[in-house]
Amino acid sequence: MTAALGVVICLLLLGLVMQYRKSRHDSRQLKYIHEKLNDIISRNSQERLLLFSTSPELRLLLTDMNRLLEINHEGIARRNKLEKSMRQMLANISHDLKNPLTVVLGYIETLLQDGDMEAEERERLLGMIHRKAGEVITLMNTFFDLAKLESGDRELPLSRVEAGEVCRRNILAFYDTLSAKETEVVIEIPDEPCYMRGNDEALDRILSNLLSNAIMYGASGGVLGLKLYNDKNTVYFEIWDRGKGISADHQDKVFERLYTLEDSRNRVYQGSGLGLTITKRLTEQMNGTISLVSKPFVRTAFTVAFPRINF
Structure with missing residues (x-):
């Protein structure tokens, strides 16, 4: 009876030791995951967490976290691309609006400074001003149309x-x-x-x-x-x-x-x-x-x- 009790106690102690070692091992793994995840996020790195654990549950968790990291990286890439596109768009808008407006201002200054301009030349310049102003209106309407399309405010009846x-x-x-x-x-x-x-x-x-x-x-x-x-x-x-x-x-x-x-x-x-x-x-x-x-x-x-x- 005493021998049997001793065996039971030994087995219990062995189980406690194994559980303690496993707990420490899991704790080290969780600490690694925490530190590595913070490092990846802070550096905006494309690294992934290593699937080194023998625990099926922990490996499943690591797999899901890697998927989230991949989704996050794709989102950052899309945002960076959008920001670059917006900067280019603003530069192009400035270019496309500046050209006709510069021409309009040039013609207006000519009209204001030349009080003796012949009527035919004056009519020609006024016609150019009208056309260039029309180009600006057309361009602004096009920007507005695109904005409505991309915002989803415009529904097309089919x-x-x-x-x-x-x-x-x-x-x-x-x-x-x-x-x-x-x-x-x-x-x-x-x-x-x-x-x-x-x-x-x-x-x-x-x-x-x-x-x-x-x-x-x-x-x-x-x-x-x-x-x-x-x-x-x-x-x-x-x-x-x-x-x-x-x-x-x-x-x-x-x-x-x-x-x-x-x-x-x-x-x-x-x-x-x-x-x-x-x-x-x-x-x-x-x-x-x-x-x-x-x-x-x-x-x-x-x-x-x-x-x-x-x-």
Whole structure:
């Protein structure tokens, strides 16, 4: 009996010792996690916690904490990208507003200082002031439109739309411009009606932006194309040209706010850098997608796709 009691006591003592050692081991691990986590956060490091524990519960906790660290790092990266984008946007806004306003002020000073100016010259300068002021108003309205789209304040009522009619009226709107540039136009629109769920006004703006973009940047190719096609579930609008195109390192950036190609700051290629951003936002509001494929002087094509309505 005494021997049995001694064995029990020994086993209890052994269990207590093992439990104490395990407790100390867990305490050291928890201390490491605390210190390492603070270090990672303070340095904004991309490190992760090591999964060194033999405890299944602690390993599960470490795995979850690493996932949180990864989410936090992605959030910081997005914030840094947004801050950089905002700084660039402010610089571009300043640039785009400064140019026409500087011209307007210059013309006004000329009018004020030259009291003997001939009536014809005065009318010419007033016409230039009017046009430049109009450019500023147009640019400010574009900024306002984008702000409304990105804030979610603007809801687009959707209804059944015949895509072929949208294509026809938009290409006709550019008939004079294309004729003046002697641009060959290739139109592929099926004879049978093609229906989708969308918003007429938004679709007009999308196609107008893409056609304007193709005319502005693709004129050197001498040809512009508009193609409408569909499959069982999707309607596709494709606007293409054979102009200077967009290099691979720029293609993933053209839909960013106020992003413009380097030479778009030249007078020939002047643009606000907002057209494609607005196009993308409007497309997404109608449950669509937009993509770009470009090979300079061979084919540059923007394709917008929307769910088809089958009747």
